[in-house]
Amino acid sequence: MFSPDGRLIICLINALGSVHDSTLAEWGGIYNKLEAIYKQTGGICCLDSAFQANEADYLIKSSNDEGNTDAPEQHVVNAQATQLRQAAEWGMQAIQSAFPRLTKALKYEQCGRERQVYLMLMCLLCNFQLESVGLNQIRNVHVPEWSKDAEYIISSA
Amino acid sequence: MTGHDHSAFKSLLLVFAPMFNMHSPWTGHNDGATYKPIKNRLTGHPRKINAVTCLGLVLAWYRFKGSEFVLQGWFGFTGTPINVWLRFGRRMLLKALHKNTAARVRMPAADKIQQNKDTMQRRHPALKHVCCVADGLQLPFQSTGDDDIQGQYFN
Numbered sequence: 001m002f003s004p005d006g007r008l009i010i011c012l013i014n015a016l017g018s019v020h021d022s023t024l025a026e027w028g029g030i031y032n033k034l035e036a037i038y039k040q041t042g043g044i045c046c047l048d049s050a051f052q053a054n055e056a057d058y059l060i061k062s063s064n065d066e067g068n069t070d071a072p073e074q075h076v077v078n079a080q081a082t083q084l085r086q087a088a089e090w091g092m093q094a095i096q097s098a099f100p101r102l103t104k105a106l107k108y109e110q111c112g113r114e115r116q117v118y119l120m121l122m123c124l125l126c127n128f129q130l131e132s133v134g135l136n137q138i139r140n141v142h143v144p145e146w147s148k149d150a151e152y153i154i155s156s157a
Numbered sequence: 158m159t160g161h162d163h164s165a166f167k168s169l170l171l172v173f174a175p176m177f178n179m180h181s182p183w184t185g186h187n188d189g190a191t192y193k194p195i196k197n198r199l200t201g202h203p204r205k206i207n208a209v210t211c212l213g214l215v216l217a218w219y220r221f222k223g224s225e226f227v228l229q230g231w232f233g234f235t236g237t238p239i240n241v242w243l244r245f246g247r248r249m250l251l252k253a254l255h256k257n258t259a260a261r262v263r264m265p266a267a268d269k270i271q272q273n274k275d276t277m278q279r280r281h282p283a284l285k286h287v288c289c290v291a292d293g294l295q296l297p298f299q300s301t302g303d304d305d306i307q308g309q310y311f312n
Contacts, residue, residue, distance in 0.1 A: 001289050001290070002291070003265060003269075003273050003288070004273050004277050004288075004289075005273070005276075007265075008262050009263065009264050010262065010264060010289075010291075011262055017295045017296075021292075021293035024293065025291075033264065037264060037270065037288075040267065041270045041271065041288070042274075042286050043270045043274060043286060043287075043288035043289070044284075044286045044287045044288065045287070045288070045289050045290070045291055046284065046287050046289070046291070047290065047291040050293070060284065060287060073283070076283045077283045077284065079283075080281040080282075080284050081281075081284060081287075083281065084277065084280075084281050084284060084287065085290055085292070087290045088290040088291055089292060091290070091292070092292055092294045096294070096296075098160055098219075098220075100220060100221070100222050101218060101219050101220065101221060101222055102219070102296045103222075103296065103297070104222045113190070114190070117244075117248060118247070120251055121215075121250055121251045121254070122219070123262050124254040124255070124257070124260040124262065125216075125219070125250075127259065127260045127261065128169065128254060128257065128259050128260040129161065129165065131259040131260075132164070132165035132168050132169070132259065133160075133161060133165045141280070142276055142280060
């Protein structure tokens with residue numbers, strides 16, 4: 001889960017690839033956390049339609065189905081939620097491109113404990129890189145005043 | 158090679174080096190997965206690897222998709238020592254970053270959440286009170302050698 005400044009704020013790691021996103025969020029207590037945040041601050045999380053089938057006040061889901069509502073305001077909300085959810089894809093791409101090793105299957109390392117170490121460290125490094133290097137598409141788009149691009153990095157080197 | 162510029166690497170080294178220098182992977186298992194604090198730093202053999210090299214090794218491993226023997230050539234170690242230092246280095250980096258405020262994965266405070274909501278609404282005015290976005294990521298970075306098991310359980 002990413003905040004608009006690009007930081008990883010909640011993550012659940014080391015689950016099997018076959019587990020559905022929503023099931024994983026349920027198991028990992030992410031829905032409970034989001035509900036608590038909603039009650040405390042009113043903050044809502046934007047995610048894709050794969051998450052939780054029933055309606056929850058603390059979730060807003062993107063929708064490509066234009067026929068699911070007649071209200072024009074809801075059309076606008078759906079369209080903007082779909083646009084905003086793109087930020088989550090940018091975040092996931094940031095992880096995959098920063099750590100190419102994790103996109104390659106390792107067959108010789110069968111130790112589950114080692115895998116957990118890789119993944120935990122990946123999440124921490126991801127946030128540390130964001131603060132120290134600062135190149136992140138979510139931040140560049142949503143908080144342009146904090147953003148850095150490659151030209152900035154090269155010119156200040 | 159490490160994904161960090163010089164200043165970022167130095168700031169990471171600042172938190173990594175004390176952990177690296179105060180712990181030892183030589184616990185009896187000697188596989189790098191276990192470690193112990195060094196009680197007396199004046200005794201024992203001098204290390205053939207320093208904190209800079211070990212941090213570089215850990216970061217380069219994440220960035221590099223090729224075989225590990227290439228890393229052996231880059232860092233000047235043979236297979237077994239490089240595995241030990243890689244595992245040990247990962248654990249020390251994890252220990253160093255675990256409580257680091259720049260790296261920690263945690264929900265922001267209430268005032269920061271309000272700031273996030275305002276930031277999101279500035280770009281998407283119809284979305285009121287949205288403070289974060291979420292998605293799932295499937296990384297195929299560990300798989301079984303048996304294609305049947307892979308297909309049945311892990312796809």
